[in-house]
Amino acid sequence: MYPSSALGEFLRSRRARLRPEDVGLRSGVRSRRVAGLRREELASLAGVSVGYYTRLEQGQSPNVSEEVLDSVARVLGLDGEEIAHLHRLARASRLREQVRPERLRPGVRLMVNSFTEVPAIAVGRRGDILAWNRLAHALLAPHWPFEIPEGEARPNFVLIDFLETGFSRGLYVDWEQKARDDIAYLEGALSRFPGDEGLIALVEELTAASPEFRALWAEHPVSTCASVTRDYRHPVVGVMTLTAELLRTPDDEGQGVTVFQAEVGSPSRDRLRHLADLLAERP
Template sequence: MSGLRREELAPLAGVSVGYYTRLEQGQSPNVSDEVLDSLARVLRLDDDELAHLHRLARVVRARERVRPERLRPGIKLIVDSFTEAPAMAVGRRGDILAWNRLAHALLAPHWEFDGAERPNFVRIDFLEPDFARGLYGDWEQKARDDIAYLEGSLSRFPGDEGLTALVEELLTLSPEFRAMWTEHPVANCASISRDYRHPEVGVMTLTAELLRTPDDEGQGVTVFQAEPGSPSHERLRRLAERVAAAVH
C-alpha cells in the first residue's frame, strides 16, 4: 500500500497518528512486536522485510560504540577445516577475515592470499567492477545482496563507525552503489545460489551458506557448495585439484 498518508496508515495498523509519527522519528524504542507486525500487515511486507523492520525499530537503542572486529581463532579453524569447498570468515562490514585457498581462487585470485590488507567483498564488487562483473553471472543481484548485507549490519550495529564510513565511501565512489542504496533492498543472505564464471574451469552454480555463531558479533562462515554429481560439482573438484597442485 505505497502512497498511504500517516493519517490513513496509522488507523489501519491500530495506532494513533501521533504514535506512528514518533515511530517514524525513532522516538519509540520500546515498540511492541505486535505493533510492528500490524504495520507490516498494512504495508504488505514479506518475511525478510518484516525481519528488517524489527531490527530497524531497535536501532534507536543506545548507540554504544562497538568493539573492534577481530577474527576469533575458532572461526579460523572452521574455515581451515574445509579442503574441498570454498570457505571464508566474513565480518559485519563485509571484510573477508579469513579464507581457504579454494575461496581465494574462486572469489579474488588477484588479491594476495596472506596479504596484510583484508579484502572486502562489497568493495570488490563495487570498486572493481570489471572483475566483479566478469565473475558473477548476475552482478546486479549480487550487488543488491551486498547492500542488503550492509543494511542488516547497520540495523544490528548502529554504533560501528567503520561500517558507517564504508557506506559513506561507497556512496562517494560508486554511482551504482549510490543508486541501489536508495532502493533499500532487503534480503535474507543466509542461503543464496548464484553462477560464478571462473576463467580456468568455467561456469559453476554454487550455493553460499552463511553460518553465524550463537554469540554473534556480526561474524560468520560462508561455505560454497555445488550439487553433487552436477557439472558444477565436477568443475569445483577440478578447481580444487588446481589449487592443491599450485600449493605443492
C-alpha cells in the same frame, strides 16, 4: 552512529511500493504527490494516529511497541525477514553502544582451512573477509594477495563488488542481484550493530563513490543471506552454480563462515573439483 532516520527510511521505502488499491482503498482522482500510500492512509489502516505514525517515520518514537510495529508490518505486507528487520531497526534506535574491533578466533581460522574440497571464508559484520581457504581465494578474488592482513587492509566483498570494475563484475552472472545481497548484508549488520562506526564509514564511502550503491541502498533490500544460490562465471573453469551457506558464529558479534557447494554429480561440481586440482598442481 547509525542515524535514527534508518527506521523511517525503511518504512518510507515499503510505503512507496504500495498503491491504495493494494490495501483495499480507492485510488481516487486527485493526483498523488508521493509514490505509494500516504502516511494518513497507512496510519488509519494500522490503527494509530497520523501524528504518531509521522513521529515513527521521523525517528521520534524510540519506545514504539511490538504491537504497533506488527500492525504497520501487516498493512505494508512485509514478509518474515522484513518484519524481523523492522523490529531490529526499532531496537537499534535505542542502542548506541560502541562495539569491539573484529578479531577472528584461531579456531574459526582452523575450521575455514579444514575445508579442502569446497571454498570457505570467514566473513565479518562489515563484509570484511577475515580468512579464506585456497579454493575460496581462487574462486572469489585471485587478484588479491592470499595472506590477509589485520585491520583496514583486509579485502571487503562489498567494496570489491561495487568499486572494482574487473574480476568481480565478470564473476557474477547476475551482478545486480549480488549487489542487492551485499546491501542486504550491510542493512542487517547495521540493524544489529548501530554503534559500529566502521560500518557507518563503509556505507558513507560507498554512497559517495558508487551511484549504483546509492540507488540500491535507497531501496533497502532485506535478506538474511543465510543461503544463496547463484551462477559464477569463473575465467578458468567456466560457469558454476554454487550454493553459499552462511553459518553464524554466535559469540563473535556478527561474524560467520560461508561455505560454497555444488550439487553432487553436476557439471558445477566437476568444474569446482577441476579448480581444486589446478591449485594442487601449483608449486
